[in-house]
Amino acid sequence: MDWSVLPPISRYEAATPEQLETLYNQQLQDPSYQSFLHHTNVTVFGTIDDHDMGMNNADETFEFKVESAIKFVEFMGISSSDIMYQRAKKGLGVYGIKVFDFDYSLRRNYLVDDIEAGIDPDIVGYEKNTRGHYVSRRFSVIVLDVRSFKTPWGDGLDAYRANYKGDFLGETQWKWLNAVLKNSNAEVNIIVNGLQVHPFRHPNSNLAENWSQFPTSRQRLYDTILQSGARAPLLISGDVHMAQLMRKDCWLRTRDERDNTVAPLIEFTTSGMTHAWGTCFASTMKFHTTWKYYPMHFLSKTVMSLAHWIMPMPDLINSHNVQKSSTTEENIYENGGGEGAKQGKQYSLELNFGEIEFDWDDGIIYLRALGKDPESPPLLSASYKIEQLSGTMYMPGAAKNLPSHAERSKWLRDGNLVDGKYICINYNGSARVPHIFTGIVIETLWIMILLTSPLLFVVFLLRWKFRRISKKVKEQ
Numbered sequence: 262m263d264w265s266v267l268p269p270i271s272r273y274e275a276a277t278p279e280q281l282e283t284l285y286n287q288q289l290q291d292p293s294y295q296s297f298l299h300h301t302n303v304t305v306f307g308t309i310d311d312h313d314m315g316m317n318n319a320d321e322t323f324e325f326k327v328e329s330a331i332k333f334v335e336f337m338g339i340s341s342s343d344i345m346y347q348r349a350k351k352g353l354g355v356y357g358i359k360v361f362d363f364d365y366s367l368r369r370n371y372l373v374d375d376i377e378a379g380i381d382p383d384i385v386g387y388e389k390n391t392r393g394h395y396v397s398r399r400f401s402v403i404v405l406d407v408r409s410f411k412t413p414w415g416d417g418l419d420a421y422r423a424n425y426k427g428d429f430l431g432e433t434q435w436k437w438l439n440a441v442l443k444n445s446n447a448e449v450n451i452i453v454n455g456l457q458v459h460p461f462r463h464p465n466s467n468l469a470e471n472w473s474q475f476p477t478s479r480q481r482l483y484d485t486i487l488q489s490g491a492r493a494p495l496l497i498s499g500d501v502h503m504a505q506l507m508r509k510d511c512w513l514r515t516r517d518e519r520d521n522t523v524a525p526l527i528e529f530t531t532s533g534m535t536h537a538w539g540t541c542f543a544s545t546m547k548f549h550t551t552w553k554y555y556p557m558h559f560l561s562k563t564v565m566s567l568a569h570w571i572m573p574m575p576d577l578i579n580s581h582n583v584q585k586s587s588t589t590e591e592n593i594y595e596n597g598g599g600e601g602a603k604q605g606k607q608y609s610l611e612l613n614f615g616e617i618e619f620d621w622d623d624g625i626i627y628l629r630a631l632g633k634d635p636e637s638p639p640l641l642s643a644s645y646k647i648e649q650l651s652g653t654m655y656m657p658g659a660a661k662n663l664p665s666h667a668e669r670s671k672w673l674r675d676g677n678l679v680d681g682k683y684i685c686i687n688y689n690g691s692a693r694v695p696h697i698f699t700g701i702v703i704e705t706l707w708i709m710i711l712l713t714s715p716l717l718f719v720v721f722l723l724r725w726k727f728r729r730i731s732k733k734v735k736e737q
Contacts, residue, residue: 276315278328283503285336298338304372309333309355310455310500317464318467320411327352330409344375344383354565355382355408356434358441363621366496373399380447382440392446395492398621403441405430407454408455412475415468421464423703427475429456435481442489448647449493449626451617457498458482459507459576461692464701470500480681487524489682493650495626497615502542503565504615504630506530506597506607506643507576508688510659514681523659524652527645528576529628531615538565539610555629560711565610567707572700575687578607578643592627594644595657600629601638603719609640624648658688 263272265481288294297303311319314329330349339346345357360378361371379385382403410431414420430438442450456470458479463469472479486494507528516522533540541548541557542565549555569577584660597607611632616639618627630641646655649661 267485275323275325278315278325278332281313281315281329281332285332289336293557302371304359304361305337306357306359306402306404306405307337308357308453308455309408314408318414318470319408320413321409322413323408326409328567330355330406336490344381348383348451352409353433354409354431354598356404356406356437358401358403360399360401360447362396363619364396380441380444382437382444385444387436387440389440389444392444393489394446395448396446397448398619398620399447399452401441401445401447403438403450403452405438405452406452407456407716410434420467423474423476425477428478429454429472429475429482430478435611439485441624442486442491442494445489445490445491449495449619449650450491451495451497452486453497455498455500457501457505457507457528458496459509459526459573459687460505462572462574463578476678480678483509483511483526484682486526487513493626493647494526495617495650496526496528498528498530501530502533502537503539504533504609504611504613504641505530506628507639509576509685510580510688511683511685512682521650523656525649525656525659525688527628527643527650529615529617529630529631531613533612534614535612537610537612538562540612562610563711564704564708565736568700568704569606569608571703572690573696574606575689575692577689579689580604580607593646594642595649597641597643599627599639599642599644602629602642603640607641607643611640613640626650682687 263270298305309330311317313333314323315325316323319326327349330352331346333355334343334346336350341347341350345355348357349355358378358381360373360375360380363371375381375384378401379389382389407429410433411429412424412427415422415424456472458472460471461473463471466474472482505528509526509528509532511524511526512522536542536544536549538561540561541554542561543557547553547601578595578597580594580596582605598604603609609630609632613630613632616627616629616631618629619625620627624647625644627644627645628642629639632640645656649656689702
């Protein structure tokens with residue numbers, strides 16, 4: 262605690278690369294992790310986030326960002342000759358692409374060699390940008406570094422204001438991403454980063470980070486993905502200690518009003534394998550192993566449950582809004598709620614991890630958030646046709662005319678920039694300002710009640726004790 266300011270605030274001490282290396286070695290030596298690495302057909306691939314870098318909400322100003330990036334790629338087992346390692350070593354960040362091919366007739370490993378894949382521009386050159394024919398049964402995993410070149414969040418009131426100059430990726434990574442998406446001939450393209458892209462519901466970016474706090478950067482991401490023509494893009498994110506399924510519907514701003522083509526953009530957030538809002542949102546062990554667990558568990562779950570009930574979250578997919586594309590597609594759950602999973606708003610506060618399954622024969626992608634119990638149904642489950650994610654097949658719930666979108670977009674709290682090439686609107690409409698304000702007031706009152714109730718209980722006990730003493734004195 263920093264007592265130089267009033268009220269005192271928490272200060273985080275950054276982890277050094279040496280400390281991170283020690284922790285990585287502990288993980289690598291864990292017997293269960295060793296078994297996972299050497300006895301399953303697994304490819305470990307990912308990107309760095311703030312705590313991997315060594316500091317909460319880390320950004321481009323972090324002093325150890327290059328050293329931490331190198332330690333991270335070494336932990337993943339990436340060789341020093343790999344292009345991803347070379348980028349990290351040069352201080353460009355931790356980003357890259359892996360391509361997997363499930364065409365059994367080719368008789369090769371699912372993981373395609375980087376040179377053979379021919380997508381990464383740092384390998385094949387930036388002048389290519391010619392994808393050729395799409396390859397069936399092939400998908401790419403693109404991981405983005407939103408830390409190494411991220412603009413710092415604002416202080417004070419600036420933390421509550423959108424920063425239209427803020428950036429997440431840096432120009433080198435933006436150029437790389439644009440080329441990758443234009444080169445990709447994969448049937449499905451999974452785009453992974455640490456922070457949520459679609460939501461706009463956290464007023465202070467220092468407390469809960471998301472792309473909407475940098476509107477220009479988020480609009481650039483939407484435009485880059487949709488303009489590239491990459492087939493079936495799918496966003497994967499984490500960080501928020503819960504699982505959520507979200508959707509935006511996007512269309513070209515300059516399109517003809519008779520053109521009803523709407524491209525859905527799905528985001529699947531999965532996070533919280535060790536701690537989540539349904540157990541305890543804090544990672545500190547004292548809140549999990551001592552008496553503090555019980556009040557923290559109650560506070561954590563009730564606060565976030567109330568937030569999902571009272572706050573407008575129009576980007577969240579809702580299985581109650583069920584519309585089938587046709588009677589013959591009963592196995593498609595575009596609105597979630599499949600396989601006995603949760604109905605209603607598609608979120609879960611429980612410990613979870615994500616799974617994506619491809620049914621190549623029927624062209625279906627299944628998204629699942631799985632809990633601790635392997636015998637239980639998924640916490641969340643949704644499924645989509647590859648053509649639906651590619652915008653070539655109608656997806657239930659998509660608006661059919663531009664005027665209705667234009668009217669709704671006037672009230673968007675997380676709207677699109679005027680110069681954006683694409684307009685992306687929340688799947689369930691727009692969040693009205695009165696609804697947002699009412700939700701904030703109710704949530705604040707509930708938190709105040711929870712925090713002050715122990716004090717009120719103590720006051721009640723003291724008052725009751727004082728009355729008993731006073732009564733005895735009078736009787737004497």
